[in-house]
Amino acid sequence: MVAAFQLQVLNVEEFLALELPDSHEYELRDGVIVPMAEPSGRHENLRSELMFVLKAESKRAELNLLIHPKPGLMLGAKDTRKPDLIAVDQEDWRRQTEVEAVLQEPPSIVIEIVSTNWEDDYRNKPLWYAAFGVPEYWIIDPLYHLVRYPNRKNPKIEEPTISVGTLQPSDSILVEREYRFKSFVGNDYVQSQFFSQLQITVNDIVAFG
Numbered sequence: 001m002v003a004a005f006q007l008q009v010l011n012v013e014e015f016l017a018l019e020l021p022d023s024h025e026y027e028l029r030d031g032v033i034v035p036m037a038e039p040s041g042r043h044e045n046l047r048s049e050l051m052f053v054l055k056a057e058s059k060r061a062e063l064n065l066l067i068h069p070k071p072g073l074m075l076g077a078k079d080t081r082k083p084d085l086i087a088v089d090q091e092d093w094r095r096q097t098e099v100e101a102v103l104q105e106p107p108s109i110v111i112e113i114v115s116t117n118w119e120d121d122y123r124n125k126p127l128w129y130a131a132f133g134v135p136e137y138w139i140i141d142p143l144y145h146l147v148r149y150p151n152r153k154n155p156k157i158e159e160p161t162i163s164v165g166t167l168q169p170s171d172s173i174l175v176e177r178e179y180r181f182k183s184f185v186g187n188d189y190v191q192s193q194f195f196s197q198l199q200i201t202v203n204d205i206v207a208f209g
Helices: 002-006 011-017 043-062 091-095 118-133 203-206
Strands: 024-031 030-033 065-069 070-075 079-081 087-088 107-112 136-141 161-169 177-185
Touching: 011 070, 011 079, 043 065, 043 087, 043 203, 065 091, 070 118, 070 161, 079 118, 087 091, 107 118, 118 136, 118 177, 161 203
Parallel strands: 107 136
Antiparallel strands: 024 030, 024 079, 065 087, 070 079, 087 107, 136 161, 161 177
């Protein structure tokens, strides 16, 4: 069924109405169905443990943020994305997902864990999420994938790194908004405008995998 629809240009409503195989996750990119790559076990361990930590911190600090894995984001009429994790205000989530668990407004944070498609995480996704209006974007690059794909990494990343981008007005004539990133390594504590009291280091997060 997927192959038949890959030759068509769909809008989000048509895409969401499809009965796609449960064996894969899919996104709609410029109207075309794109299967998402299968993550490694270490990738999924990190995502699961980080989700637990952020949920606990949201409850402890009374932040009213829900943490969700692989939510649907409607970035445009013909575009959806499924980031690894999001943090979203509880009332915003309830209001937007009464019918389907797809957000048409930006969550507070989007978190992506880098695998083999580092170009997407560092180059494309910051443009997509900034245009959507996501206030904070985390890129977690634990370098797990280098065991299998030794040449598939950002050449500027030499050790496990977490980069946190804050949405700012852009000086460029090409885009209205862009992220200003601050990167953390080793025993640096990850700094977030939403999780301002979070006490966790890059090494802690990488060890989740």
